[in-house]
Amino acid sequence: MKNGKQNQSHTVTDLKDTAKQTIQTNRYERKNTNKVWDFFCSVKLAVVIILIMVVACILGTVILQEKTLDEYTAKYGYGLATFFRITQLSNVFHSYWFSFLLVLLCANLICCTIKRWKNTFLQTGFILTHLSLVLILIGGVIKFQLGVKGGVNVYEGKSVNYFLTQLINRQGKMDYIKKDLPFSIALDDFILEKNEPKFQLVSYVKSKDRQKVLDVKLGKKQRVTGSDYRVTIKDYIPDAELHQEPINTSDEPENPAIYVMLMGSDRVAAEGWLLAYDRNYYEDRKQNLRIEYIWLPSREELDKAIVSVGTAQAKLSAAISGQGSFQDYPLELNKVFKIQGTEYTIRMLQYVLNYGDRRPLSEQPPDNPAIQVEVNGPEGPETRWVFEKFPDWDKMHPSKYKNVKLTCNGIASTHMVKNTVRIFHSPDGKQIIAFIKDRRIVETIPWELGKNYTVGDINCQVAITNYFPSFDFKKEVIKKSDEIGIPAILVEVDGPRGKVEDWLFSNNRYATWYPDNNFALVYESTGESIKHFTSKLRIVEDGQTVLEKTIRVNDPLKYKGYVIYQSSYDPEAGSFSGLQIVKDPGIPVVYAGFGALCFGVIFIFYVKPFLRKKPKKETEE
Amino acid sequence: MSLINITLIIYIITSVAYIAREVWRSTAAKWISLGLFILAFCFNLTWLIVRSIKAGHPPFSNLYESLVFYACCTALVYIVFEFIYNFRIVGALASVLAMLILLYATLQDPSIRPIMPALKSNWMLAHVITYMLGYGAFGISFITSCIFLAVKPFAKNRKRNEGEKGNEILLINFDKLSYKLVAFGFPFLTLGMVTGAVWAKKAWGDYWSWDPKETWSLITWLAYLAYLHTPLILPKMNISKSKASVILAFWLLISFGIVNFTFVGLNYLPSAADSEHIYGSK
Ligand code: HEM
Numbered sequence: 001m002k003n004g005k006q007n008q009s010h011t012v013t014d015l016k017d018t019a020k021q022t023i024q025t026n027r028y029e030r031k032n033t034n035k036v037w038d039f040f041c042s043v044k045l046a047v048v049i050i051l052i053m054v055v056a057c058i059l060g061t062v063i064l065q066e067k068t069l070d071e072y073t074a075k076y077g078y079g080l081a082t083f084f085r086i087t088q089l090s091n092v093f094h095s096y097w098f099s100f101l102l103v104l105l106c107a108n109l110i111c112c113t114i115k116r117w118k119n120t121f122l123q124t125g126f127i128l129t130h131l132s133l134v135l136i137l138i139g140g141v142i143k144f145q146l147g148v149k150g151g152v153n154v155y156e157g158k159s160v161n162y163f164l165t166q167l168i169n170r171q172g173k174m175d176y177i178k179k180d181l182p183f184s185i186a187l188d189d190f191i192l193e194k195n196e197p198k199f200q201l202v203s204y205v206k207s208k209d210r211q212k213v214l215d216v217k218l219g220k221k222q223r224v225t226g227s228d229y230r231v232t233i234k235d236y237i238p239d240a241e242l243h244q245e246p247i248n249t250s251d252e253p254e255n256p257a258i259y260v261m262l263m264g265s266d267r268v269a270a271e272g273w274l275l276a277y278d279r280n281y282y283e284d285r286k287q288n289l290r291i292e293y294i295w296l297p298s299r300e301e302l303d304k305a306i307v308s309v310g311t312a313q314a315k316l317s318a319a320i321s322g323q324g325s326f327q328d329y330p331l332e333l334n335k336v337f338k339i340q341g342t343e344y345t346i347r348m349l350q351y352v353l354n355y356g357d358r359r360p361l362s363e364q365p366p367d368n369p370a371i372q373v374e375v376n377g378p379e380g381p382e383t384r385w386v387f388e389k390f391p392d393w394d395k396m397h398p399s400k401y402k403n404v405k406l407t408c409n410g411i412a413s414t415h416m417v418k419n420t421v422r423i424f425h426s427p428d429g430k431q432i433i434a435f436i437k438d439r440r441i442v443e444t445i446p447w448e449l450g451k452n453y454t455v456g457d458i459n460c461q462v463a464i465t466n467y468f469p470s471f472d473f474k475k476e477v478i479k480k481s482d483e484i485g486i487p488a489i490l491v492e493v494d495g496p497r498g499k500v501e502d503w504l505f506s507n508n509r510y511a512t513w514y515p516d517n518n519f520a521l522v523y524e525s526t527g528e529s530i531k532h533f534t535s536k537l538r539i540v541e542d543g544q545t546v547l548e549k550t551i552r553v554n555d556p557l558k559y560k561g562y563v564i565y566q567s568s569y570d571p572e573a574g575s576f577s578g579l580q581i582v583k584d585p586g587i588p589v590v591y592a593g594f595g596a597l598c599f600g601v602i603f604i605f606y607v608k609p610f611l612r613k614k615p616k617k618e619t620e621e
Numbered sequence: 622m623s624l625i626n627i628t629l630i631i632y633i634i635t636s637v638a639y640i641a642r643e644v645w646r647s648t649a650a651k652w653i654s655l656g657l658f659i660l661a662f663c664f665n666l667t668w669l670i671v672r673s674i675k676a677g678h679p680p681f682s683n684l685y686e687s688l689v690f691y692a693c694c695t696a697l698v699y700i701v702f703e704f705i706y707n708f709r710i711v712g713a714l715a716s717v718l719a720m721l722i723l724l725y726a727t728l729q730d731p732s733i734r735p736i737m738p739a740l741k742s743n744w745m746l747a748h749v750i751t752y753m754l755g756y757g758a759f760g761i762s763f764i765t766s767c768i769f770l771a772v773k774p775f776a777k778n779r780k781r782n783e784g785e786k787g788n789e790i791l792l793i794n795f796d797k798l799s800y801k802l803v804a805f806g807f808p809f810l811t812l813g814m815v816t817g818a819v820w821a822k823k824a825w826g827d828y829w830s831w832d833p834k835e836t837w838s839l840i841t842w843l844a845y846l847a848y849l850h851t852p853l854i855l856p857k858m859n860i861s862k863s864k865a866s867v868i869l870a871f872w873l874l875i876s877f878g879i880v881n882f883t884f885v886g887l888n889y890l891p892s893a894a895d896s897e898h899i900y901g902s903k
Contacts, residue, residue, distance in 0.1 A: 043853040050847045057840045061833045061890050093831040140829070149827060200732055213732050526734060554742050554824050565826040582826040590828060594815045601808040 040111040049105050056101065060092035069172025085172060094144075102137055109134050125608055128600030135593030142586030148179055149583075151567060153576045159186035159540065163581045181581070182560060183546070189536035190577045192569060197525050199487055199506050203231065204520045209402075216489060216523075229519050230494040234501070239485030242505065243476040246273060248468040253427050256295045257471035260423070263452065263461040275471055276425070281412075283366065287458060291421045302426040306434060306444055314410040316371055316386065318346055321403045331371065331411065344404055347374045349383065351411055366412030375401050388412070390510060392517075421455050421462055423447065433462070477503050489523055533569050535577040561585065624668045625689070625727060631661040632696075632720035639713035655703055658716060662696040665723070669693060678736045681749045684885065688726035690749070691884070692719045694757035698805070702761065706798060714764045722760075725885075744820035752813030752838075756880055758806025759845070762799045763877035766870040769795035773867065796866045799873055800852075807845050814842055833890055837883040844876040 039045060063084060064075065072081035072090060081090075088095030113130045116123070150165035161184035169175045201214045205227045214222060214231055221232045246257070255278075261271040262284065269287075274280050276295030283290045296302040314331035320342050329337045329346070336347045351371040353364040369388040374381050379400055386406045387393045420436040433447040435455040447453065452461040477488060488505045497515045504512055504523035511520035532552055539547040539559050549557045556565040561583050568578030638654035669680040669690060681687040699715040702708060772795070817838070818828040829835060848869060855865040 043850050044857075047847050047850050047854060050843050050850070054840050054843050054847075057836045057843070060831065061836050061887075064891055065831070093836075198733075213730075526732060556823070556826070563826060565824075567826070580826045584827075587822075587828075591819075594818065598812055598815055601811045605804045605808045 037111065037115075040107050041115045042108075043112070045104075045108050046112070049101060049108060053101060053105075056092055056098055059089060063089050063092070065093070066091050066168055068168065068174050072172070091168070102140075106134055106137050122608060122611060125600045125603035125605075128596045129604065130600075132593040132596035132600055135596065136590050139586035139588075139590030139593060142589060143584045147582070147584040147586060149580070150177075150179060151578060151580050152185075153570070153578050154185060154187040154535075155576045156187055156190050159184045159538075161185070163579075181562065183539050183541040185564065185579070186538040186540055187535055187577055188538055190569070190575070191532075191534050191536075192530065193532040193534075195531045196484065199523060200526050201231075201233075201489065201491075201504070202522045202524065203229070204511065204522070205229070206518045206520070221494075224519075227519070228495060229514065231521070232492045232494070233489050234492055235490035237477060237479045237488050239480045239483055240477050240488035240503075240505065241480050241486070242488075242503065243478055244473040245476065246468065247472055247474045248470055249472045250470040253295070253469040255468075255471045256425060257468045258293055258423065258425070258464050259466035260291060260293070261463045261465055262289075262291070263463065265459060269460060273471065274423075285365075287460065288418045289421065289458060289460075290419070291423070291462065293423045294425070296424060296426045299426050299428050299430050302424050302430055302432065306424060306432055307441070314351075314408070316346070316348060316373065316406060316408045318344075319405045320344065321405055326405075326407070331408075336376075339404075344375060344377045344401070346376070346404075346406070348372070349374055353412060355385065355387065369408070369411035371408050371411065373406055375404050375406075377401050377404070392511075392513075419455075419458055423464065475503065487523075491521060491523075493519065493521070495519060530569075533566060533577070535566055535579070537564065537579075624664060624671065625723065628661055628664040628668060629720055629723055629727075631657060631664060632716045632723065635661050635716040636713045636720070639710065639716065643710055643713075654712060655700070658696065658700055658703070658712060661716065661719070662693065662700060665689065665693040665696060665719070672733075676733045676736075678741075679746055679749075681753075682736045683730070683734060685726055685729035685731050687749070687753075688722055688729065688885075691753050691756060692722040692726065694753040695719045695722060695760045696757075698754065698757035698802075699761050702802065702805075706801075708798075710768065711761065711764055711798075714767070715761055718760050718764060742820055742823060744816050744823060748813055748816040748820050751809045751816060755806040755809035755813055756884070758802045758809065759873075759877050759880050762802035762806070762873055765795045765799040765802060766873040769799065769870045770867065770874075773863075773870075796870060799870065803845055803848060803873070807849065810842055810845065814838055833887055834883070837879070837887060841876070841879050841883050844872075844879050848872050848876060 064071070067075075067090065069081060069085065072084060075081075076084070084090040088097065092098055109130045113127055116126065148165060150163040152160050152163040154160050160181075162178050162180050164176045164178055167175045167177060199216070201216050203212050203214055203224050204210070205212075205224065208226060210226060212224060214224065216233055216236070218233055218236055221230055223230050256276040257273050259271070259273055260282065262269045262282075270282065270284060272282065274282060274291070274293035276293055280294065281290055281292045294305065296305055315328045316331060317326040317328050318337075318339050319326040320339060323342060327340055329348075331348060331351065333348050333350065336345050338345050349372040351369070353361060353366045353369050355368040355370040357364045370385045372383060372385050374383045376382075377400075382400045384399055384406070385393070386408050388408050388411055391407045418438055422434045422436060424430075424432040424434065431447050432444050433453055433455075434441055435443040437457075443455070445453065447464055449467060450463065450465055452463045454461050477490070486505060486507045488503050490501065490503050492499055492501045493514050495514055495516065500514060502512055504521060506523050506525055509522075509524075511522045513520045534550050534552040536550045537548070537557055538545050539557070547557070547559055551557045551564060551566045553566050556563050558564075563582045563584075565580040565582065566577065567580040570576040570578075635654065635657040638650070638657050642650040642654045669686075672686060672689075673680040676682070676686075681690050695715065696719045699708075699712065699719075703712060817835075821830070821835070822828040851869060851872070852865075855868070856862075860868070
């Protein structure tokens, strides 16, 4: 004790200095003060309260707060959920014990201030900070007792005279309580203002699994850090459109394609290119007809293929990188398959013909077939989508089980239509057209360019009007306007396989890969974001408009103690405005406390040390 | 090379210069190291200015920008303190701290996103700036506490050395330095909290709603408040002066951990999903 007191003179600090005086004061008063008063005045109590509050605050963020009993039971189990409710750990900051702590804190602050009260200028900071905290707490109590906070959605052109507050009731359920307003709020207009869309160029290096945003600056060659790829943006069009003209680049069958016309009774029902190595089929749902173009490398194989109807089976293939080859699994939903020789299992949850299409399966065009698969391994289950046409999707979108490689095939063709026209073609000129009905070959005939063939019993004809052995597109990017529409950039990538140039369109969701399949670029919108949303409100009281104001976030409307904030909007149609309505009579008290607190701390730590400079030096010597 | 990388490198060089200055004590070494620190600070600041011009809003709208700003404030507080006190080796670690914060920033998503409506407010400006200056001061106090704890075992007999004006005195004074730094930072923290509350009232309708971010900033504030009040009771308890200073130094280490958790760690909390203020993890 004595030691401590003596050493006090070594400290030069503001609070510490006063401790010395504190002890002396204590000495003077020891005889005629009782223990309770001392207890409430002590700094020890203050520090203990502060530390308990720290623990309470930590608990109040680690344990989910103010949820319904069902949510607690689901998360923590019944036992813990009940425990949290009884100890009020599910609502720490409004619990009885936390309130008690705050009362104790208040008492401590008031007592110590009274005890140390001296009418000296130097004491200003001490008194202000301590009393400001009391003020803030009193303001908090006023808010808790008399304040209300709730929300209401108003539709454009409508008005409301109530709002709803949320409350967890004794049964641990969420209750909505309707509160009436002494006036009504009319929403005359709601305006949602969006930011100009922004676009970014993202690069991805597969071997490093690293994404990076590149500058979109014309003509500047930039190195993708940590790799040997160099990217130059050569052109930019704010609103671009891609025109593709089919051309034949050589007589060698490098990319065979035919132009097929489907003739109805009086007009052309459909026409277009079928590419042997790309989109090689056309489906007509109405006619229940599918046309396929099948290129075979030799006459023998063609002969073999004609007799077999083996329509492709839908299957999922899985492999663990570095462990053997792909294993195939038939498309069977909800059956658990084990990946042989590994600890992984997979289960197919659902499949679609056109990913993202909300229509029922039977109405979806087979444009983007995908299977949703649950992969289960050492780290628990994880679901992902496997796309038939984008086998590299999971590389671009890393998942928990990066080593599990999944691909799928033949989903579209399982939805086989009844009638199939299969156009066979081989390099030595053998060309056969086959008609398959209900998985049986009905007819095979040789075909020639430009002739019409009636196939089976459907009332339309098929004609093959053109053949390109090496089909390609002559790409032409044209500028539609100067406004920002669908921006596109011409990018040159320089890497281990030389320079490659390509247009990237911002509406293309898929990556453009460099020939070595290790580097990809995506030019994408950073997402539409909201700039402002405002509501033109009118306050109506007794049928008369008393106040009009356009509110926005950060700029509310105030009337009769109620403050009306812009808080949200209808995310879909944008037709209603979410308002938050708050009434808090404690605000002036709290703000007075805030002011005093700021002034007080500045005084204690920035003003007082200068006022006392001289005496401080003395103690230091 | 990007501005950030240059800044990182200068921070590293600064750190080396401060170590060299311990070896070759000369006025020249002193000014070179300090000059380097100021240079790094200027580069850091330039990045922030360039960024705010490019983005069209103040440079702390996402975690990436805020971290760069945090590094800048740490550097600023250090430089201010070096002008007032004889700091020595602290500079070597302070520049490393600023460098680490900056390095951590480079791991974040750097894209410029349009600023959300609630962030457009002058209160937000005041709030972030005061907070970051407070955090910067606590960062330096963390370093002085580390040094204090590291040299403490070697400077047991402080009394005896006091007359000699040797190294020991300077080293042992790090606890007082820590206190000064906290005393410098605490008002900023308080102002940051108050302006934050006023801003929240303006934007969300409530000055305090026990949101995890708010609660953790209160925890930070309470931690430093406890630090400031403990010296008043330690002498009254049966704790020796030297033990008390060790406890306080440890308390500052923990408190700085809390600061950083409040800043970047809240995403790990189960309640993070409900918060309106936590920087999105994407
Ligand atoms: C911003 C917040 C605060 C600041 C800046 C502050 C500052 C101070 C200062 C400067 C003193 C020394 C007064 C003197 O003797 O001249 C002091 C003492 C004290 N403070 Fe605080 N304080 C704060 C908050 C609190 C809180 C929250 C409590 C806890 C309930 C508290 C409890 C005490 C107690 C009990 C004393 C001792 C008074 C005595 O000497 O008898 N303070 N504080």
